[in-house]
Amino acid sequence: MRRMATAPKALPAIDLARCTGCGWCVAACPPHVLSLAVENWKKSAHLHDAPGCTGCAKCALKCPFDAIAMRRIPDPAGSR
Numbered sequence: 001m002r003r004m005a006t007a008p009k010a011l012p013a014i015d016l017a018r019c020t021g022c023g024w025c026v027a028a029c030p031p032h033v034l035s036l037a038v039e040n041w042k043k044s045a046h047l048h049d050a051p052g053c054t055g056c057a058k059c060a061l062k063c064p065f066d067a068i069a070m071r072r073i074p075d076p077a078g079s080r
């Protein structure tokens with residue numbers, strides 16, 4: 001029951017059209033919830049563990065190609 005207590009307030013949305021697969025965001029992510037994956041012969045970043053993401057936005061700040069936008073997610077507990 002209290003498992004949503006550490007849920008992030010925002011998650012990274014990766015623009016696959018802009019992502020070059022450089023891996024900077026993967027290296028910058030403290031809890032290691034980003035990884036590189038090959039899809040349609042193109043390497044790109046993916047959030048493989050959304051519940052593990054803290055929403056710190058370090059990945060978005062680090063991306064040299066502006067391919068990551070932090071997107072707010074609804075608070076499941078309905079704060080206020």
Ligand code: SF4
Pocket residue numbers: 014018019020021022023024025026044045062063064065066067068
């Ligand atoms: S830092 Fe940006 S361009 Fe590089 S893999 Fe991550 S999202 Fe893609």
Ligand code: SF4
Pocket residue numbers: 011012028029030031032033034047052053054055056057058059060
């Ligand atoms: S917001 Fe922080 S924890 Fe979440 S994927 Fe980006 S760097 Fe990792």
